[in-house]
Amino acid sequence: MKVKNRFLTFIFICLFVFCSCLPFYSLPFAKASHLTSFVYARVVTSNVYLYKTTNPISSNIYFEIPNTYFVLLIADFNDLFYKAQYRDVVGYVLKTDVVPVAETPENPYLEDYSVYVFSSDGLNIMSTPNESAYLVTTTSLYTPLSFYGEKSGYEKTQGRGDTWYYIKVNDTFGYVYAGLCEDSNERTLNLEITTPIENPFLDNDNSYLYNLVNLTPGLTILLVILVSIPSLILLFLMFRPILPEKYLKSKRPIVNRRERKSKTLKQIENLGDDSTL
Secondary structure (H helix, E strand, C coil): CHHHHHHHHHHHHHHHHHHHHHHHHCHHHHHHHHHCCCEEEEECCCCCEEECCCCCCHHHEEEECCCCCEEEEEEECCCCEEEEEECCEEEEEEHHHEEEECCCCCCCCCCCCEEEECCCCCEEEECCCCCCCCEEEEECCCCEEEEEEEEECCCCCCCCCCEEEEEEECCEEEEEEHHHEEECCCCCCCCCCCCECCCCCCCCCCHHHHHHHCCCHHHHHHHHHHHHHHHHHHHHHHHCCHHHHHHHHHCHHHHHHHHHHHHHHHHHHHHHHHHHC
């Protein structure tokens, strides 16, 4: 009966671990299923920006979103702003700047376009489009940089304009001076045909879904470990009583020898008592 109960407990713990870890292993599927319930919005004019917060000032801009492309609407944040995602950057867009669409575009973002550094000394990647800003990292000549958008800033080289690119290199975001960069390929427009819609249905804040489905692999592994440890401890405690029992069974002859030894000592004592008589 004990073995049967332990076996059933073992099965229960295994099912518990499996069910607990399943959400983390199925993140890609969760991402696909959740994103289908969201709505994309198209950028149909120039000077449409992704903002860091809901304050539409120049210093609060991430970058200008490439024209004809899309943002993924995460939430109907307030009367003026949508919470939105462009590629892997989350911010806010003015509702008057974008047009929600009924379809899910095949290529919502300008991802097949990049730039590279055309300066023999390399370039600094800055936290803002200003040479006196915080230095994020540096990049060398001909290094390809993943392009997200543009933003006006400090004119580093006279006659080359004040445009900076918001880029990503080695999982690091920052701004690089456009006047010392070249295009690696032609920047194209998105010519997909979409149907505008009014008043798209969005929750007030679906950002928790974004945070869930965009966990890094390291964080996912950590969460799985944290979920598994309590189950492994229960499993250890469940089988721990079996070990002393087996040990005692294997050492039973030793216990018998001790009993015989004590009996022998008693017999010797009794003999000693008889000799005194």
